Amino acid sequence: MRLGRTLAAALMFCGLGFAGPAFSETTVRIAWYSDGNEGEVLLDLLKRFEASNSDIKVVVDQMPFKAINETLPVQVASGQGPDIARVVDLGGMSRYTLDLRPYLKDPAYWEKNFGPFLTWMRPDGDTQSIPGFMTQLTVTGPFVNKTLFEQAGIAMPGAKATWDDWAKATKAVADKVGAPFPIAIDRSGHRVFGMVISQGGKVFNDKGEPAVTDAGFKATSQKLYDWHKSGVMSRELWGSVSGATYRGANDEFKNGQVVLYMSGSWQIAQFDKTVGNAFDWVAVPNPCGPGGCTGMPGGAGLIAIKTTKDPKAVGRVMDYLAGEDVLREFYGRTLFVPGHLGLSAKGVDYPAASPLAREALTVFTKGVADVAPLAYQVQAYRYNRPMFTAVISRLGQAVSGETSLDEAYKRIDADIAQQIAERKK
Amino acid sequence: MAVDTPHAATGRPMDRPDIWGVVVRLTDGPMRAVQRVLGERRMPYVFLLPNLAFFTLFVFVPLGLNLWYSLTGGAALFPSQRPYVGLSQYSFLFDCGSVLDASTCREDHFWRGVHNTLFFVVIQVTLMVLFSLVTALVLNRPIRGRGFFRAVYFFPVLLSPVVVALIWKWILQRDGVLNAAVTMLGGQKIIFFVDPSWAMFWAIFVSIWAHMGFYTLILLAGLQAIPRDLYEAAAIDGTRPMRVLLRITLPLLWPNMIVVIVLALIRGVQTFDEVFVLTGGGPGTATLMVVQYIYETAFANQSQNFGLAAAASVVLGVVLFVLTLLQLGFSRRKAGA
Numbered sequence: 001m002r003l004g005r006t007l008a009a010a011l012m013f014c015g016l017g018f019a020g021p022a023f024s025e026t027t028v029r030i031a032w033y034s035d036g037n038e039g040e041v042l043l044d045l046l047k048r049f050e051a052s053n054s055d056i057k058v059v060v061d062q063m064p065f066k067a068i069n070e071t072l073p074v075q076v077a078s079g080q081g082p083d084i085a086r087v088v089d090l091g092g093m094s095r096y097t098l099d100l101r102p103y104l105k106d107p108a109y110w111e112k113n114f115g116p117f118l119t120w121m122r123p124d125g126d127t128q129s130i131p132g133f134m135t136q137l138t139v140t141g142p143f144v145n146k147t148l149f150e151q152a153g154i155a156m157p158g159a160k161a162t163w164d165d166w167a168k169a170t171k172a173v174a175d176k177v178g179a180p181f182p183i184a185i186d187r188s189g190h191r192v193f194g195m196v197i198s199q200g201g202k203v204f205n206d207k208g209e210p211a212v213t214d215a216g217f218k219a220t221s222q223k224l225y226d227w228h229k230s231g232v233m234s235r236e237l238w239g240s241v242s243g244a245t246y247r248g249a250n251d252e253f254k255n256g257q258v259v260l261y262m263s264g265s266w267q268i269a270q271f272d273k274t275v276g277n278a279f280d281w282v283a284v285p286n287p288c289g290p291g292g293c294t295g296m297p298g299g300a301g302l303i304a305i306k307t308t309k310d311p312k313a314v315g316r317v318m319d320y321l322a323g324e325d326v327l328r329e330f331y332g333r334t335l336f337v338p339g340h341l342g343l344s345a346k347g348v349d350y351p352a353a354s355p356l357a358r359e360a361l362t363v364f365t366k367g368v369a370d371v372a373p374l375a376y377q378v379q380a381y382r383y384n385r386p387m388f389t390a391v392i393s394r395l396g397q398a399v400s401g402e403t404s405l406d407e408a409y410k411r412i413d414a415d416i417a418q419q420i421a422e423r424k425k
Numbered sequence: 426m427a428v429d430t431p432h433a434a435t436g437r438p439m440d441r442p443d444i445w446g447v448v449v450r451l452t453d454g455p456m457r458a459v460q461r462v463l464g465e466r467r468m469p470y471v472f473l474l475p476n477l478a479f480f481t482l483f484v485f486v487p488l489g490l491n492l493w494y495s496l497t498g499g500a501a502l503f504p505s506q507r508p509y510v511g512l513s514q515y516s517f518l519f520d521c522g523s524v525l526d527a528s529t530c531r532e533d534h535f536w537r538g539v540h541n542t543l544f545f546v547v548i549q550v551t552l553m554v555l556f557s558l559v560t561a562l563v564l565n566r567p568i569r570g571r572g573f574f575r576a577v578y579f580f581p582v583l584l585s586p587v588v589v590a591l592i593w594k595w596i597l598q599r600d601g602v603l604n605a606a607v608t609m610l611g612g613q614k615i616i617f618f619v620d621p622s623w624a625m626f627w628a629i630f631v632s633i634w635a636h637m638g639f640y641t642l643i644l645l646a647g648l649q650a651i652p653r654d655l656y657e658a659a660a661i662d663g664t665r666p667m668r669v670l671l672r673i674t675l676p677l678l679w680p681n682m683i684v685v686i687v688l689a690l691i692r693g694v695q696t697f698d699e700v701f702v703l704t705g706g707g708p709g710t711a712t713l714m715v716v717q718y719i720y721e722t723a724f725a726n727q728s729q730n731f732g733l734a735a736a737a738s739v740v741l742g743v744v745l746f747v748l749t750l751l752q753l754g755f756s757r758r759k760a761g762a
Contacts, residue, residue: 070724077502180599235619236599241705242713243534243721400621400709407528414531422730425499425508 025057026313029082030302032060033068036269038135038334042321045330049320056313066246076305083308084317086135090120090301091382097121097131098304103315104130110322113342120380121301132303133322134339135330139367140194140264140295141286142166143271143360145179147279148259152176156284163195163223163287167232170259182232184249185224185262187241187396189388194296196220197372198289203387204377210387210416213409216291221395221405228399239400244389253281260284264295265364269335272357283360285367294372297379299339337364386419488742494735507732514736535737537710538718545629545700545714546693553633553640553689554682560637561644562674575645579638589635590702597627618704621711628700628712635699636692640685647681648674680755687752694745715741 032039039062046058061082063072068087075081076096087093101107107130111118114133121131149156152173157165170182185191196203201216227233237247253261254274261267268283275281286295302321304314320326324342331338331348335357338344350358378384394408394415403411460468490504495514497507522529527536564575581589596602597617604614617623651674659669675682697716700706706713706721715737723734 073729074502074724234616235708236616239708240616240618241707242710242717243706243725245705245707245725247705396707397709400619400707400711402621402709402711403528411533419730422498422732423500425510 025055026310027057027059028084028308028310028313028317030058030060030317031063031068031072031082031085033063033065033086033300035065035266036273036334038269038330038336041330041333045321045326046317049317053316053320056316058317076307079307081305081307083310083314084132084302084304086300086302088298088300089385090303091380092385093303094121094123094131094382096303096305096307097123097129098306098308098311098314099129099131100304100311100315100318101128101130103311103318105319113324113340114322115341117299117301117339121303124382132301132318135300135302136266136334136336137297137299137339137368138265138337139297139364139371140191140262141364141367142284143253143261143263143267144282144284145253145256145259145261145279146282148173148177148179148256150280157287159285160288160293162289163198166260166287167223167227171230171232173259179257179259181234181237181249181252181258181261183227183260183262184237184252184258185233186249186264187238187245187247187392189244189390189392190296190298191262191264192220192224192391192395193378193388194286194294194375195223195289197294197296197374197378198286198291199223200289200291203374204381210381210383210420212387212391212416213412218405218409219289221398221408224395225398225405233399235399238392238396242393242396244393254278264298265337265361265367266300268353268357268360268364271360272335272354281356281360283363285363286370292372293370294375295367295370296375297368297371301339335361337361337368383416383420383423386416386423390415390419491735491738491742494731495739496732498732500729500731502729502731510732514732515740517733518736518740532733534710534713535715535718538713538715541625541711541713542694542696542715545625545632545696545712546690549629549632549696550686550689550693552629553637554686556633557637557640557644557685558678558682560641561648562670564641564645565648578641581635582638584635586635586698587702589631590699593627593631593634594703619708621708624704624708624712628704631703632693632696632699636689640689643685643688644678644681647678651677680758683755684752687748687755691745691748691752694741694748 030042032042034040039060043060046060050056050058068085069089072081072085072087073089073093073096076085076093081096085093100110104110110130110133114130117134117137118130119127122129144156146156149169154169154173154176157169161169167183173179174182193201193203196212196217199216199219201212201220202214203210203212203217205211224233224238228235228238237249237252241247248263249258249261250263250267250270252258253263254271256279265283271281286293302318304311304318308314321330322340324340327338327340328343328348330336331340331343332350333352335350335353338348350361353361378387381387390412394403394411397403397411398405398408456471459471463471493504494507496509496511497504498510498513499507501507518532518535520531521536524530524536524539527533527540530536560578564571564578568574584592594601598604599614599616608614615623617627655673655677656669659673664672695716696714697720700712700714701717701720704712706717719734719737719741722730722737
């Protein structure tokens, strides 16, 4: 009897030993940030992936947006980064990306559906690689607290209204209802460039090099400066932090303190969830200027990192997440504008969206058509981050009263030149 | 069981052998062998070696790396991939019309940080030492609830700087507790962090609030070490309290005061976390400190200008080194006194 048990145990042990490789798991780490519910949706989708791919375990590290921008690049550069990351600085991260082509089932599907956005992710001079896909396409644009307009009894400016029209109307509303922020604009260089292009800014010279502080830029800067002086914009947002620190006004908007909030399509899910019935909010087309009515395109891409130890597993995870059905569900549940051309053409259903959110999504989707080619060029420019940071840092100083606008222009040009030269060393 | 094994440290016989006794017995042989080879005079260095190895790994190597980074350029992370640029990062930092006017400097943010840090250190250290002294003098007297007050003043020291800054941020923000009180009393809301003077005031205030307890404790210990008979003799002579303070208390407390001043100076120059969370360095660059400048230049804003940040840290390191030497000098003088 005892001998029998010993033999059985030995056989089980051997069996486990032989079966071992079948149970060995590859771990794929994803660094992820969330604006809304996309982290939850991703985890849900990955559970299904793991159920049918028992040899791959996917660990999602949910990180703050600040850490994605500041910590992740250093982590990745040191070779200690994740296998996959969701990032917005696509140009800056391009040197760390893995070309997924050898590991994908059908690279042609990727080219067909993500083609235009792949150029944003590719390193300099590379026209072929497939580093990842867009988890969302974004367009910057304003949200308006409609209830405040109704309470003030003032009509909202129409579709082709200018920034000056909005400044006048929002100030009147804020004065009447006692709202502290007539216009709030995210403290981000990216947001400013949409306005700059609308005001006729050319951003680049004939050689394609940055020449930011032209007449269009100065017109925009002057407006922003004057608005801070006249109270159309509160210094609480741009003036209360230093450098290129990002400062959004989503909390203030959700609290009903902002009349017009210039941000972008990624806020829709958040507002849909958190504003609830507190007030009516709408997305409106980007205000117009001599250069058009453009916002800035952008978005977050999910990129594969080249230091991964298991590119095959990374390829399988990416193939799954970029699949049309998976992305349809992802975009639909997160209320994101699709970054998949096939789905853009077919349209995505947003079953969980409220009527307000649906309307906002429609406005932003239409807004894509108004995005100026120059805005895409700025977004695709490898060194756009030094431009964004220099602009917001120096304009921040000017609106705080620390420097004059003329001094800010000189500093912006010098900062951009110095930072690009440093990166090119 | 051996019951007469002597204790490793005391040498007294123990009831039962302890783990340390076993360790000593196990290492005794090898250590004797090492001593035979090196000689008795070199043995202390063998004992220092483990600590020195850690110190080298975590202090000297990063220091050397930092120095190397300050002599290189580019955005690459690994030292081997970074081009050597000599002293150009330093010359960029010091390229100024006048260092007293940040706007004449090419890297004006660095100099704004230097000026803000200097201002912060001078005001904060002066006020903190003063308040700590007064608090220590009060808490040294036989007042009712002395233990409670000592705990109250020390409590903020136990909090993380980020927690301290967040608490005060919530108090001071537009809809914070302070503004609620102001409006309740019929006043207008004050947006503290858009005004450079208010922002610096609160940065200094919060820093003093957070750290005062620590320095008060050092001064209190100094006060309690002053012999009571001196005060009794002064009382018999009918000496006035102010004269007692100036002629007995302060001179005898002076060595502790020096330690407090130098420690506060070092801490002040290194200020980052509280101010960064509280004001973000704003408005504009009104509360931007040198350490925040270094952090942002290297890691934030995606600029990743490690070379420039490293050069700025070397400059800051030199200042801190001088302050540390001062502290060491004063401490030794105190020990020799």
